Amino acid sequence: MWSRYNMLIFALVAATSFPPVHVLEFCTDRDCHSDSHDNMASSTSQLSENTFKSRWNISVSNLMQDLDKFRVSCKKLIEAFPIDEVDGNSARSVKNCIFSRSIPTPLKGPLRLAAASKEVIEGILDLDVAVTWSDDFLHYASGGRLAPGSVPLAHRYGGHQFGYWAGQLGDGRAHSLGQYTNRKGEVWELQLKGSGKTPYSRSGDGRAVIRSSVREFLCSEAMHSLGVPTSRAASLIVSDEPVVRDQFYNGNMKTERGAVVLRLAKSWFRIGSLEILSQSGEIDLLRKLLFFVIEEHFPSINSDDPDKYLVFYSTVVNETAHLIAQWMSVGFAHGVCNTDNFSLLSITIDYGPFGFMESYNPNFVPNTSDDEGRYSIGAQANVGLFNLEKLLTALGPLLSNKQQSEAKYILKGYVDIYHMRIHQLFKAKLGLLGEEEDDGHLIAFLLKIMEDTQSDFTMTFRQLSEVSAQQLHSRSFTQMWALEDLSSHKLFFDWLSMYQHRLIGQQDDSDLDRQQRMKNVNPRYVLRNWMAESAISKAEMNDFSEVEMLHYILSFPFVTQETAEEAGYAARPPLWAKRLKVSCSS
Ligand SMILES: *[C@@H]1O[C@H](CO)[C@@H](O)[C@H](O)[C@H]1NC(C)=O
Ligand SMILES: *[C@@H]1O[C@H](CO)[C@@H](O)[C@H](O)[C@H]1NC(C)=O
Numbered sequence: 001m002w003s004r005y006n007m008l009i010f011a012l013v014a015a016t017s018f019p020p021v022h023v024l025e026f027c028t029d030r031d032c033h034s035d036s037h038d039n040m041a042s043s044t045s046q047l048s049e050n051t052f053k054s055r056w057n058i059s060v061s062n063l064m065q066d067l068d069k070f071r072v073s074c075k076k077l078i079e080a081f082p083i084d085e086v087d088g089n090s091a092r093s094v095k096n097c098i099f100s101r102s103i104p105t106p107l108k109g110p111l112r113l114a115a116a117s118k119e120v121i122e123g124i125l126d127l128d129v130a131v132t133w134s135d136d137f138l139h140y141a142s143g144g145r146l147a148p149g150s151v152p153l154a155h156r157y158g159g160h161q162f163g164y165w166a167g168q169l170g171d172g173r174a175h176s177l178g179q180y181t182n183r184k185g186e187v188w189e190l191q192l193k194g195s196g197k198t199p200y201s202r203s204g205d206g207r208a209v210i211r212s213s214v215r216e217f218l219c220s221e222a223m224h225s226l227g228v229p230t231s232r233a234a235s236l237i238v239s240d241e242p243v244v245r246d247q248f249y250n251g252n253m254k255t256e257r258g259a260v261v262l263r264l265a266k267s268w269f270r271i272g273s274l275e276i277l278s279q280s281g282e283i284d285l286l287r288k289l290l291f292f293v294i295e296e297h298f299p300s301i302n303s304d305d306p307d308k309y310l311v312f313y314s315t316v317v318n319e320t321a322h323l324i325a326q327w328m329s330v331g332f333a334h335g336v337c338n339t340d341n342f343s344l345l346s347i348t349i350d351y352g353p354f355g356f357m358e359s360y361n362p363n364f365v366p367n368t369s370d371d372e373g374r375y376s377i378g379a380q381a382n383v384g385l386f387n388l389e390k391l392l393t394a395l396g397p398l399l400s401n402k403q404q405s406e407a408k409y410i411l412k413g414y415v416d417i418y419h420m421r422i423h424q425l426f427k428a429k430l431g432l433l434g435e436e437e438d439d440g441h442l443i444a445f446l447l448k449i450m451e452d453t454q455s456d457f458t459m460t461f462r463q464l465s466e467v468s469a470q471q472l473h474s475r476s477f478t479q480m481w482a483l484e485d486l487s488s489h490k491l492f493f494d495w496l497s498m499y500q501h502r503l504i505g506q507q508d509d510s511d512l513d514r515q516q517r518m519k520n521v522n523p524r525y526v527l528r529n530w531m532a533e534s535a536i537s538k539a540e541m542n543d544f545s546e547v548e549m550l551h552y553i554l555s556f557p558f559v560t561q562e563t564a565e566e567a568g569y570a571a572r573p574p575l576w577a578k579r580l581k582v583s584c585s586s
């Protein structure tokens with residue numbers, strides 16, 4: 001009887017333990033880790049805001065105070081590949097290169113720093129966050145000035161969009177500024193998004209509006225704090241430059257304002273980066289790009305290994321399955337899972353019409369124009385499979401027949417990896433230790449009840465983490481709105497009995513430990529659309545306080561915070577949230 005539900009969860013949402021919770025990244029080496037556990041374990045989880053303020057404020061020594069000392073390098077990227085021979089930003093079809101030189105177009109009008117991520121600025125870029133308050137920073141971080149060593153580049157790639165080969169795409173409004181090697185020896189590629197036209201802009205203006213930029217800034221940082229691999233955002237600069245957009249693709253043009261996000265990733269290469277080379281028969285270049293990617297980003301692969309492409313492929317298959325399982329475990333729908341929006345490093349990139357699911361619904365589609373639900377949350381695992389098939393096609397010219405069939409076999413393993421990972425993640429969400437035969441059933445049964453009662457995905461799991469064994473026993477869920485919703489289901493108490501029985505069977509586990517484990521993987525706060533919308537409407541009037549507040553709160557998604565509670569971020573969503581349409585154009 002329950003097999004259908006098993007299918008459901010597997011259609012829906014897969015390794016060993018949930019990744020470390022990045023709750024205390026801001027602390028200095030000295031006080032890190034030692035007290036982090038105690039804080040998380042404090043039975044109430046109610047750390048005062050001041051505790052956090054002071055954490056944010058702990059300064060790292062030897063940070064660069066002077067922006068002029070900040071240097072990036074483009075040498076590696078430029079020397080590794082042939083560069084487009086044509087200069088200038090006119091839209092064109094580009095061949096035989098990986099990058100085109102492209103100078104950003106500075107934003108017009110007064111510039112304002114709307115947000116900066118101290119964690120990224122100090123922890124990755126080694127800059128004192130105070131430098132972001134300077135005029136120089138506004139210019140560097142919006143394309144008006146180039147850091148020493150920077151040769152801005154636009155990347156040529158292609159991709160399958162909504163199931164079909166779309167030909168040449170490329171960075172149409174993003175500029176790579178170069179690589180920065182930080183004090184930890186990590187290499188990060190800096191990119192501006194919204195910084196003007198490139199040869200890949202097609203009919204676009206190369207700009208991004210405040211709305212979509214606030215969303216990218218907030219969500220990429222929030223995803224990181226949730227422990228999901230992602231690109232990062234350093235800053236958000238807004239301008240007065242008018243940018244005209246048809247927000248809902250319904251013919252209503254509206255003048256908005258331009259903004260630029262300074263974003264970072266270890267690499268911005270996508271599945272589409274390889275596809276375009278394969279499709280256009282540029283096989284030498286395909287080999288070169290793969291060599292580069294493997295050398296730089298897959299250190300465990302030996303470049304003399306005759307099967308190196310297979311090992312590469314199997315790594316990407318594995319990591320992609322893991323990534324999508326993580327998305328599912330936090331209810332994240334990316335919204336545009338085209339092959340060009342899928343990173344070769346399997347990190348989350350290209351934040352557009354994404355959304356966090358509120359009521360549990362496998363058909364949740366964040367892009368309101370995606371009528372067919374191609375990129376619904378429950379379809380993401382399948383779309384991942386589709387994209388990996390396209391990656392295999394792109395690698396085709398470099399594989400022998402035997403390797404081709406081995407690669408197909410590797411791809412077949414994707415589904416199992418995904419299922420395994422989902423199973424582990426959801427078991428952790430329920431606080432389950434060890435493995436029992438009925439665990440899959442227990443998870444699927446719960447999801448079915450959640451679907452029927454439209455209970456809130458995030459808060460149902462959170463409140464199950466916060467509820468004590470005693471409360472479970474007495475079935476008293478006062479003040480727990482998501483569990484109250486759930487308990488309206490006629491099978492809820494059947495499920496609850498099963499769950500209690502499973503928990504009681506866990507020897508050497510205390511109720512407090514169980515709660516703590518669960519609270520570390522079930523966030524209390526995610527970036528719900530209505531929260532973002534409210535911050536955006538203020539930002540559009542140059543009030544960035546709510547962006548800052550959200551950024552701050554979402555950096556500690558697993559910890560109950562007073563300001564967040566006051567703002568209603570863990571409460572039942574306001575009525576207007578239901579009517580909200582996510583703006584798709586960006
Ligand atoms: C850090 O704390 C000091 C003293 O409390 C305060 O003056 C300063 O503004 C804080 N800096 C930041 C970046 O919050
Ligand atoms: C698959 O990816 C996960 C997540 O990155 C990693 O922990 C695991 O070791 C990988 N497994 C294999 C076989 O590479």
Ligand SMILES: *[C@@H]1O[C@H](CO)[C@@H](O)[C@H](O)[C@H]1NC(C)=O
Pocket residue numbers: 159169170336338340341350351352353
């Ligand atoms: C995904 O890639 C397409 C093609 O380059 C691009 O138009 C779109 O903006 C990307 N999506 C996001 C959210 O960046």
Ligand SMILES: *[C@@H]1O[C@H](CO)[C@@H](O)[C@H](O)[C@H]1NC(C)=O
Pocket residue numbers: 162335336352353367368369370371584585
């Ligand atoms: C939303 O879906 C529609 C329909 O498939 C598509 O045309 C549009 O490009 C999507 N929006 C974004 C931002 O990807």
